Amino acid sequence: MSPKCEQCDGPLVPVQAGMPIDDTPYRRHERREIYYTGGCMGGPAPWWCWSCERFADPEPRPSPSMTVEGYQLSLLNDMRGVSPSLPELPAPYTDPPEALVEEAVEWRSPDMLKIKDMAVILGEPVSGGPSRHRFALPLWPDFWLEHESMDTEVGDYVVGKRFVRRSGEPMRSVDDMRPWSVLRLEAEAFFGWEPTRLPNAYYHVVPFEIGGRPMEAYFVHDLLMQVSERSESQGPSRNGPGL
Known part of the structure; x- marks a missing residue:
């Protein structure tokens, strides 16, 4: 069942690639030369309300029950997809318990993650500049994981991430x-x-x-x-x- 709009209590339509999946109302509006205010290919929010003509996201993600360890395992699985020969991993990642494996999958399942929701689990980020938020992760003490965000009316969404140096010396040899x-x-x-x-x-x-x-x-x-x-x-x- 689709969630309800917080403003008008109407049904929300899922969004893919910045467009509502059900575009019938959009085409009707197009014929009347009325365009929704969010803009074509606009915000990354996962829902759209045709009554309010706005993007929406009524559900915070991820769940506050998630952990830093689960997020780190999700990142490691992500990296393994590109480079199967990962460096030796510390416990519990050498043979992670089933609950941690399930949690790592949950971290990957949301279409979009918000900075504020991640901060509940990872701690408040350190600003790395406009729309950049740096989180400290125990598995990589010499680096921040910097998340780039897109500011929308329903929150800052993560649109990319990269490691940046936090401590230690850059490459010398x-x-x-x-x-x-x-x-x-x-x-x-x-x-x-x-x-x-x-x-x-x-x-x-x-x-x-x-x-x-x-x-x-x-x-x-x-x-x-x-x-x-x-x-x-x-x-x-x-x-x-x-x-």
Whole structure:
């Protein structure tokens, strides 16, 4: 059953890609040259009210019962999808209990997450600039996980995230190219890599050389996940959204 609008108590219509799924009322309005105030491809809220002509989100997400550990496991599962050879994980992530696995799935299930809802579980964020909010996570003590947000009438939604340095030294030598130790921008500065054409991509696979050996570095949310030797059959680079 669809939730009700908090303002008019009318039914809410689900939104996909910024548009109400049921566009029949929209087409009727279009013929009458009336357009809803939220704007086509507007806010990321998951519901739309045709009576009020506004985006809506009556349900806070995620549930306050979720934990930091569940969020971290959700991130690790996310990273594993790109780089299966993750660094050795600390307990309880080597063999997580079933309840934690279920919680990690719940973290991934909402279409959109709000900064204020995440703050209930992760603690108040540190501002990293306009529309950027940095959370401290125990698994990565040297980094903030910075969430970029989009401000809408129903709250700040997370639209992207990346790791940024919180403490410790940036990359100083080739030996520093260890998983969970280097950021993509630090490696770019050290090796003189050309900046990526897609800086906001979810992951990057960067070809480079060490002592004449062809290598590849995998970055997820701008944090180094894996360094591996590139075989001749792979060619100069790998195609993917991160290149």
